[in-house]
Amino acid sequence: MIRQLEDRTKAWLRMAGLPVPDGESVDTAIGAAAAAARMGGDVILKALVPAGRRGKGGGVIRAATPDEAGAVAEGLLGRVLGSYQVNRVYVERAVKIRTELYLAFLFDHNGAKVIVSRNGGVDIEAIAAADEQSLVTHSIDPIKGLPSWQALDLWRRTGIRGLLLRDLGALTSELYSRFTDRDAELLEINPLAVDGNGHLVLVGTMLALDANAKGRHPEWAADYAETAISASQNPRESKVAAIDASIPGGECRYVELDGDIGLLVGGGGAGLYQHDRLLAAGGRPANHSVTPPVGADNRKLKSVIEAIFDNPRTKALLVGFNFAQMARADIRVRTLLEVIDEMGIDTSKFPIVIRLFGAGEDEARASIAGRAGIHYLPRVASLDDAIRLVVALVAEQMSTTG
Amino acid sequence: MSILIDRGTRILVQGITGGQAQTDTERALRYGARIVAGVTPGRGGEAVHGVPVFDTVAAAQRNHPADASIVYTPPLAVRDAVLEAIDSTLPLIVVTAEGVPLHDIAYIVAAARANGVQLVGCNTNGIISPGRSRIGGIGGVDPGEIYAPGRIGICSRSGGMSAELARTLKMAGLGVSTCVSMGGDSMTGMRMVEFGRLFEQDPETEAIVVFGEPGTSNEQELAAAIAAREITKPVVALIAGVFQENYPPGQSFGHAAALVRAVDDRATAKKRALSAAGAMVAEKLDDIPVLLSRCLRTRNVAAV
Numbered sequence: 001m002i003r004q005l006e007d008r009t010k011a012w013l014r015m016a017g018l019p020v021p022d023g024e025s026v027d028t029a030i031g032a033a034a035a036a037a038r039m040g041g042d043v044i045l046k047a048l049v050p051a052g053r054r055g056k057g058g059g060v061i062r063a064a065t066p067d068e069a070g071a072v073a074e075g076l077l078g079r080v081l082g083s084y085q086v087n088r089v090y091v092e093r094a095v096k097i098r099t100e101l102y103l104a105f106l107f108d109h110n111g112a113k114v115i116v117s118r119n120g121g122v123d124i125e126a127i128a129a130a131d132e133q134s135l136v137t138h139s140i141d142p143i144k145g146l147p148s149w150q151a152l153d154l155w156r157r158t159g160i161r162g163l164l165l166r167d168l169g170a171l172t173s174e175l176y177s178r179f180t181d182r183d184a185e186l187l188e189i190n191p192l193a194v195d196g197n198g199h200l201v202l203v204g205t206m207l208a209l210d211a212n213a214k215g216r217h218p219e220w221a222a223d224y225a226e227t228a229i230s231a232s233q234n235p236r237e238s239k240v241a242a243i244d245a246s247i248p249g250g251e252c253r254y255v256e257l258d259g260d261i262g263l264l265v266g267g268g269g270a271g272l273y274q275h276d277r278l279l280a281a282g283g284r285p286a287n288h289s290v291t292p293p294v295g296a297d298n299r300k301l302k303s304v305i306e307a308i309f310d311n312p313r314t315k316a317l318l319v320g321f322n323f324a325q326m327a328r329a330d331i332r333v334r335t336l337l338e339v340i341d342e343m344g345i346d347t348s349k350f351p352i353v354i355r356l357f358g359a360g361e362d363e364a365r366a367s368i369a370g371r372a373g374i375h376y377l378p379r380v381a382s383l384d385d386a387i388r389l390v391v392a393l394v395a396e397q398m399s400t401t402g
Numbered sequence: 403m404s405i406l407i408d409r410g411t412r413i414l415v416q417g418i419t420g421g422q423a424q425t426d427t428e429r430a431l432r433y434g435a436r437i438v439a440g441v442t443p444g445r446g447g448e449a450v451h452g453v454p455v456f457d458t459v460a461a462a463q464r465n466h467p468a469d470a471s472i473v474y475t476p477p478l479a480v481r482d483a484v485l486e487a488i489d490s491t492l493p494l495i496v497v498t499a500e501g502v503p504l505h506d507i508a509y510i511v512a513a514a515r516a517n518g519v520q521l522v523g524c525n526t527n528g529i530i531s532p533g534r535s536r537i538g539g540i541g542g543v544d545p546g547e548i549y550a551p552g553r554i555g556i557c558s559r560s561g562g563m564s565a566e567l568a569r570t571l572k573m574a575g576l577g578v579s580t581c582v583s584m585g586g587d588s589m590t591g592m593r594m595v596e597f598g599r600l601f602e603q604d605p606e607t608e609a610i611v612v613f614g615e616p617g618t619s620n621e622q623e624l625a626a627a628i629a630a631r632e633i634t635k636p637v638v639a640l641i642a643g644v645f646q647e648n649y650p651p652g653q654s655f656g657h658a659a660a661l662v663r664a665v666d667d668r669a670t671a672k673k674r675a676l677s678a679a680g681a682m683v684a685e686k687l688d689d690i691p692v693l694l695s696r697c698l699r700t701r702n703v704a705a706v
Contacts, residue, residue, distance in 0.1 A: 269560025
């Protein structure tokens, strides 16, 4: 999921002819003051970070004069909001809001859904919980789309009456088309405002793009560079995330936990299963990982292995892959040995259990010959056998080192 | 008998000239699968392991009609490939690609439903009816090492775990009628409960084993069908991913589908729902044959 920053989302909506307030992004206090002076009147300054709930986090502030706008921007720039550093601020002409509505398009496991509510605002969950009638959810048939008459009826069901319905129906239908063309995973308009003249204005917008559709949207390059990498506090996590974002094909992920057994697993069910079973066997995972299929760029797998060895808490490693017989075992083992040698890991003090079968297995087994502490399990071994062994080896290590 | 594919099933391979498709085609032919034609636009007239290649699905269907199609096209070409297969009225379409955009998945799932087509996947490792046929990469080089023919139906959210399940059964002397890797994406064509209903109707399937993960309502739908007595055959479920509940929400550890969205999507809730409905919940792989042997004995049916 790529969360697009608000300035780009608004520019895109403006290009599509949709009602968006005047606004521009700045990266200095002077720029903010100049933008406010150009717009005249009150402006809203918004920190451009890909995090939700910016308003609650103090990332959305009103200013009445250009000087005030400059001072607010000064305070926002460089701050960290939701683990992202604020490098740019969006200056937007303040809208006189008569009514706040809510509109969102999103996916669940049945397909796309639209949610409309006559009560928009900062805390949509709380508002929805307090007044269930005000919120209407509808599953969209992707073949039929969302025609304006159908969208109008959804708004009608929230209790809205009158000519506004006509505008809401047309706008909602149009936004669904944009949501689809854009390959968005989520498009939230909150608030969808009715201004002093009774016109609809898209005041708060949030757009998340489907990373899987990146290949057909070259225009996303800037969004990806800006928002894909979260400023994780853990340098090992950040490093793997950066490599994952910079190299296409396959996925690698590394999440650090507080245990001592490193987990090198695939991305699917077997990884989940082994993590559960490791806990059940009394082991404590030092991390969870997702590694790409063997066909992917090898730097991805390598980055995860390096992170595991780099984690000072890790005392042992479980390399556990399912009995798929498709991936080449030797490539994974060779990469593992490469990292061991490069980082100078003494495997006699760092037990490694490998449960990895498939093509190239003979070569993989041969390549570990003469290396102490690496246990390559025979083909009859189950995932649970590997887990029991690694837990026992860590227990043994603890008892010998006291 | 089996579900979805059997000895007689004629298979079309879309994207047959790609690397993975060629490998799988060769292995499937060796296993006895009836692959009758392949399609790659612009490559009509060629052959892959003796299988004739056509430019379009329609041309392939005119010359060598098939009952099922396996789609190997890259993720961004899946939508068109599936719509082309639906247009040629193929009743079963299996999609292997991982990373198909959400809007495309939503569209092909809806199109398949609207046309009464059985869509398996995306992101499936395939289907195998041991000793009879296979479609996709499932089973790898030597399916016999993993999948023995028998009377247990398997449906797994994870392709890799389907092999672990079948191998666990085989080592306990149990075999498989059909094993379906249903795909791990958050949105899939056929759902777990639909495979469950097919197994229920299959006279040669005596019991069902499912593997589930956090995310989606597949397991809850299956539980509801068991509770409603739509599925009466014994069901053993193994659900992984309980550990995620110990970590702060928002951390995602597996497939996109494993992003925990609501309480009901969690592994523990799924286990509870299945157990309450009357399914047997296994904690580990080795529990599965034990639970099966118990219920198969009470039903007084030989396992193999």
